[in-house]
Amino acid sequence: xxxxxxxxxxxxxxxxxxxxxxxxxxxxxxxxxxxxxxxxxxxxxxxxxxxxxxxxxxxxxxxxxxxxxxxxxxxxxxxxxxxxxxxxxxxxxxxxxxxxxxxxxxxxxxxxxx
Amino acid sequence: xxxxxxxxxxxxxxxxxxxxxxxxxxxxxxxxxxxxxxxxxxxxxxxxxxxxxxxxxxxxxxxxxxxxxxxxxxxxxxxxxxxxxxxxxxxxxxxxxxxxxxxxxxxxx
Numbered sequence: 046x047x048x049x050x051x052x053x054x055x056x057x058x059x060x061x062x063x064x065x066x067x068x069x070x071x072x073x074x075x076x077x078x079x080x081x082x083x084x085x086x087x088x089x090x091x092x093x094x095x096x097x098x099x100x101x102x103x104x105x106x107x108x109x110x111x112x113x114x115x116x117x118x119x120x121x122x123x124x125x126x127x128x129x130x131x132x133x134x135x136x137x138x139x140x141x142x143x144x145x146x147x148x149x150x151x152x153x154x155x156x157x158x159x
Numbered sequence: 160x161x162x163x164x165x166x167x168x169x170x171x172x173x174x175x176x177x178x179x180x181x182x183x184x185x186x187x188x189x190x191x192x193x194x195x196x197x198x199x200x201x202x203x204x205x206x207x208x209x210x211x212x213x214x215x216x217x218x219x220x221x222x223x224x225x226x227x228x229x230x231x232x233x234x235x236x237x238x239x240x241x242x243x244x245x246x247x248x249x250x251x252x253x254x255x256x257x258x259x260x261x262x263x264x265x266x267x268x
Contacts (some may be wrong), residue, residue, distance in 0.1 A: 076254055079214075087163070088202070088246065088258040101255065136201065140254065148256065150194075150201035 047071070049151035051137050052077075057157045058127055066122045070139030077110055077120050079150060083133040091135075095142070108138065127158045130150045161185045163259035165247050171237055172267045179232045180263045192256060193221055193232045194246040202246055205232070234264075239248035242266045 050069045058064050059148055070077050079091040090104040094114045105111070109127075114120040134155050138148040171177040183191070188210040194202035208214055208223035208230060220233040232245055241247040244263050248256040 078255065080258075085260070087260040088248075088256075090255050090257065093253070093255050095254070101253065104255075147204045147207070148254075150203070152201050 049137055049149055051151040051154050054152065054156055055155045055157075057159060060129060060158055061126055062128075063123065063125045064127055064156065066124075066135050066156070068120045068122070068137030068139075068151060070118065070137070071098045071149055072118075074139035074142065074149070075117065075142050076140045076148075077114055079120070079122050080136045080138065081135060082153070083131045088136065091122070100145055102157070124156075127156075129158045132156055132158045161249070161251065161257045163247055163249060163257060165245075165259045165262045167260070167262045168265070172268065173237055173239060173268050176205055176233065176238060177236050177264065178233050179228045179245050179247075179264065180241070181232070181259060183226075183228050183247075183249050183259075185228075185249050185257065187251040188225060188249060189252060190231050190250040191221075191223055192248040192250065193219075193230075193237055194248065196221050196244045196261065198243070205245075207249060239266050239268070 075096045077094045080088040082088050090113045093101040105142045109125045112122045134153040136153045137151045138150045167180045191204040196202040206221035213222045218235045223230045246261045246262040247259040
């Protein structure tokens, strides 16, 4: 089947605007993760969804960031009032609960805030 | 905080063997992972170690010593397509991963 997909692949926005990034995980994967990868930095964990449990939001950098996962499948990461430091590649990954050792990553969304 | 260290860059020659080291100081440990990431692409899973010792998978092997907080990824018979960034990551609890900054490997002819 298809892998993890993300849209858009690239997004350029003006400082102060809100953006929504979408992730479509692999069918049947109940765990979904959002990471951020800035230039010269490692992947930074943002948020984790597991089934119907409350999400682990411990990695969100500020209250401008939020995410939801509807119907246990598609997830949307929303960044409000974007700042230039939000510019990064936002990566989504999914995994089966039973095989949480392997996270399958999507191609990412490159966000540029001007 | 959590600290995962790996060299920034390495170079090697086609056909050679290269070892990429990773050291970690973390508040917990529930497995160590290696991912490969080609420029502009998503990371892809390479290996997973949770017990001490060597895990071999084709040309790639990964080693873990939990007492030393140390792992390495060994790549044999290097090919040009192995030029990529190699990411070391530690799972602290649950399923989330904490990543190092990655090692950029350049394989030359």
